[in-house]
Amino acid sequence: MRSAERRATLADVAARAGVSKSLVSLVMRHEPGAGTETRRRVLEAADELGYHPDSRARLLRSGRSRLLGVVFGIQHDFHGDLVTDLYAAARETGYEVALSAVTPGRDEREATAGLLQDRCEALILLGPQQPTASLVRLATRLPVIVLARGVRHAAVDVVRTADAEGLHQAVDHLVQLGHRRIAHIDGGRAPGAAERRRGYRDALRGHGLDRYARIVPGGLTEEDGAAAARVLLDDPPTAVTVFNDRCATGVLDVLARHGRQVPGDLSVVGYDDSRLARLAHVDLTTIAQDAGTMTRLAVRRAIDRIEGTAVARREVVVPPRLVVRGTTGPPIH
Amino acid sequence: MRSAERRATLADVAARAGVSKSLVSLVMRHEPGAGTETRRRVLEAADELGYHPDSRARLLRSGRSRLLGVVFGIQHDFHGDLVTDLYAAARETGYEVALSAVTPGRDEREATAGLLQDRCEALILLGPQQPTASLVRLATRLPVIVLARGVRHAAVDVVRTADAEGLHQAVDHLVQLGHRRIAHIDGGRAPGAAERRRGYRDALRGHGLDRYARIVPGGLTEEDGAAAARVLLDDPPTAVTVFNDRCATGVLDVLARHGRQVPGDLSVVGYDDSRLARLAHVDLTTIAQDAGTMTRLAVRRAIDRIEGTAVARREVVVPPRLVVRGTTGPPIH
DNA sequence: GGTGGAAGCTGGAACGTTCCAGACTGTGCG
DNA sequence: CGCACAGTCTGGAACGTTCCAGCTTCCACC
Numbered sequence: 112m113r114s115a116e117r118r119a120t121l122a123d124v125a126a127r128a129g130v131s132k133s134l135v136s137l138v139m140r141h142e143p144g145a146g147t148e149t150r151r152r153v154l155e156a157a158d159e160l161g162y163h164p165d166s167r168a169r170l171l172r173s174g175r176s177r178l179l180g181v182v183f184g185i186q187h188d189f190h191g192d193l194v195t196d197l198y199a200a201a202r203e204t205g206y207e208v209a210l211s212a213v214t215p216g217r218d219e220r221e222a223t224a225g226l227l228q229d230r231c232e233a234l235i236l237l238g239p240q241q242p243t244a245s246l247v248r249l250a251t252r253l254p255v256i257v258l259a260r261g262v263r264h265a266a267v268d269v270v271r272t273a274d275a276e277g278l279h280q281a282v283d284h285l286v287q288l289g290h291r292r293i294a295h296i297d298g299g300r301a302p303g304a305a306e307r308r309r310g311y312r313d314a315l316r317g318h319g320l321d322r323y324a325r326i327v328p329g330g331l332t333e334e335d336g337a338a339a340a341r342v343l344l345d346d347p348p349t350a351v352t353v354f355n356d357r358c359a360t361g362v363l364d365v366l367a368r369h370g371r372q373v374p375g376d377l378s379v380v381g382y383d384d385s386r387l388a389r390l391a392h393v394d395l396t397t398i399a400q401d402a403g404t405m406t407r408l409a410v411r412r413a414i415d416r417i418e419g420t421a422v423a424r425r426e427v428v429v430p431p432r433l434v435v436r437g438t439t440g441p442p443i444h
Numbered sequence: 445m446r447s448a449e450r451r452a453t454l455a456d457v458a459a460r461a462g463v464s465k466s467l468v469s470l471v472m473r474h475e476p477g478a479g480t481e482t483r484r485r486v487l488e489a490a491d492e493l494g495y496h497p498d499s500r501a502r503l504l505r506s507g508r509s510r511l512l513g514v515v516f517g518i519q520h521d522f523h524g525d526l527v528t529d530l531y532a533a534a535r536e537t538g539y540e541v542a543l544s545a546v547t548p549g550r551d552e553r554e555a556t557a558g559l560l561q562d563r564c565e566a567l568i569l570l571g572p573q574q575p576t577a578s579l580v581r582l583a584t585r586l587p588v589i590v591l592a593r594g595v596r597h598a599a600v601d602v603v604r605t606a607d608a609e610g611l612h613q614a615v616d617h618l619v620q621l622g623h624r625r626i627a628h629i630d631g632g633r634a635p636g637a638a639e640r641r642r643g644y645r646d647a648l649r650g651h652g653l654d655r656y657a658r659i660v661p662g663g664l665t666e667e668d669g670a671a672a673a674r675v676l677l678d679d680p681p682t683a684v685t686v687f688n689d690r691c692a693t694g695v696l697d698v699l700a701r702h703g704r705q706v707p708g709d710l711s712v713v714g715y716d717d718s719r720l721a722r723l724a725h726v727d728l729t730t731i732a733q734d735a736g737t738m739t740r741l742a743v744r745r746a747i748d749r750i751e752g753t754a755v756a757r758r759e760v761v762v763p764p765r766l767v768v769r770g771t772t773g774p775p776i777h
Numbered sequence: 778g779g780t781g782g783a784a785g786c787t788g789g790a791a792c793g794t795t796c797c798a799g800a801c802t803g804t805g806c807g
Numbered sequence: 808c809g810c811a812c813a814g815t816c817t818g819g820a821a822c823g824t825t826c827c828a829g830c831t832t833c834c835a836c837c
Binding site: 118120121122132133136140164165166167168169170171172173174 | 822823824825826827
């Protein structure tokens with residue numbers, strides 16, 4: 112099925128064109144230093160032999176891989192959006208993206224190890240769950256950019272959304288609609304959860320609604336959202352802010368099954384503006400993380416670190432944006 | 445921020461452990477030929493130096509990449525399940541998985557090109573959408589295994605589910621429950637859609653229910669399912685088989701919003717047994733594709749091709765399995 | 778006519794592995 | 808006692824590039 116013959120190398124081309132390997136190397140890299148006529152002869156020879164440079168050898172010798180390693184959760188919708196944008200952001204930079212997935216059977220450590228082996232020049236980690244200490248250890252070996260999670264340590268760069276600010280926007284929006292009894296379904300130990308919780312509390316306090324504050328344990332998944340919604344049904348508030356869109360979907364589902372009207376009986380605000388929220392039949396009001404900007408900044412930062420460019424702030428915080436859709440409205444009662 | 449020091453190499457580890465490079469190489473590859481005590485010392489030294497083998501050098505020298513390229517759709521839930529299992533299936537084989545994602549801004553051609561440059565030894569494509577001709581062209585360069593889509597051409601290997609059989613099981617199940625008016629929401633031009641449609645038709649005919657056959661245009665996404673469900677609501681059947689779980693979720697959502705009881709008013713059967721279907725609050729009766737077996741077979745086949753092992757059948761068809769959950773029951777009226 | 782320097786080219790040393798041939802032990806057996 | 812042999816371990820040659828120092832020419836300029 113495949114031709115068994117050896118691939119052509121620089122040496123083969125050199126022999127055929129009657130010049131040295133070095134010269135062929137120059138020509139192949141479009142570097143100056145070869146005469147027009149020779150250049151033509153070399154290219155001709157290369158073409159006849161079907162020569163393609165071997166990137167492994169090239170990278171080995173030049174000591175660079177021009178690879179940005181990206182660790183993402185394959186089951187995480189928003190990570191899918193980020194990966195999509197990371198590819199786009201890297202396209203123009205001369206660097207390439209190498210993916211490594213975290214799956215139920217493959218933890219972050221393993222995913223990271225794979226990328227290190229490929230000699231990535233920097234690592235971009237999407238919402239990593241591992242302890243700060245191990246991130247810091249990683250960062251002694253190569254630049255590490257953490258996306259969508261805060262890390263309090265000078266060794267790693269962070270690009271994240273102003274999560275507290277996001278919950279302020281959500282609460283403001285709900286208050287403006289006339290809501291007072293606003294609950295929050297939180298994300299437990301998930302990246303960003305603590306700050307969103309804090310934002311929620313602060314925002315309620317800001318409106319003098321402290322006594323209505325109510326935090327229900329949730330999580331990252333539809334399942335978690337469904338469970339939390341069932342808890343809420345006993346004594347429902349008029350609105351709820353939810354840790355993320357996926358979790359909010361679970362909430363919506365349980366509400367629909369119990370015949371509750373959204374937004375009539377209960378208004379729901381998600382978080383992420385993931386693909387999910389945008390679906391016409393979900394049509395979820397949500398806090399949009401600006402994935403385009405975040406990924407662009409992350410790639411930029413990774414390259415700055417690789418190339419030793421000075422960097423102003425270690426942490427970049429991107430403002431979120433409220434996207435009003437169909438799951439929020441004035442309370443009825 | 446980063447230690448300016450060079451990355452550790454075999455030689456560094458060797459020096460530290462007081463042995464030769466060759467021996468360290470052996471130990472790192474878990475090859476026999478090193479004493480227990482020495483092995484321990486080497487591993488310790490490697491760990492202290494944070495040594496990771498350089499895959500470029502390794503590959504350059506050995507002339508092999510031992511890399512299986514996997515092209516998957518980042519927005520496709522079931523692909524996530526497959527990737528998870530592919531990592532697991534590859535783990536024991538000595539080959540590694542290199543991922544390349546298809547995103548809205550990055551088509552299959554581009555995803556494939558990336559993997560070719562990395563010198564993958566075989567390609568595993570998850571439900572590729574590209575025409576057979578271009579798959580065949582690819583296959584002249586390296587072994588190509590297509591997963592979860594049928595391809596009628598001797599040049600590529602195929603591992604897929606017996607999709608028609610799956611719809612037979614779904615219809616049998618529904619008929620047994622007492623349903624007659626069973627509709628099908630199809631997947632249009634998506635991989636597998638045609639065969640599932642055919643299976644649906646055959647199965648109805650087998651039960652003498654031809655005249656109830658009704659195919660509603662659907663698609664791959666929740667959106668498509670929601671649209672199809674709205675069409676069905678005018679003149680609802682008592683049961684519906686849906687192209688995939690994601691699409692079925694859209695159907696369920698619309699039904700819930702319109703106050704229809706599932707399975708009372710309408711029974712729903714999905715396809716894939718993706719993560720989605722298993723969620724407690726969705727609890728979707730579905731046709732499980734055996735991702736574990738399929739991925740194991742795909743990896744096995746890829747390696748057989750790479751190593752030139754003779755292969756019996758070019759196409760392997762894996763039987764699906766009905767998973768009865770909460771969205772199917774007897775019709776009421 | 779000599780000097781300087783650019784343009785064009787060459788040879789060989791890296792890069793970090795793997796692979797191979799062989800050296801050095803100790804042990805079992807005739 | 809000597810020999811074979813298994814078990815360990817070493818040294819050095821690849822792999823296909825890039826990079827560097829240096830070698831010719833040739834021409835312009837004083």
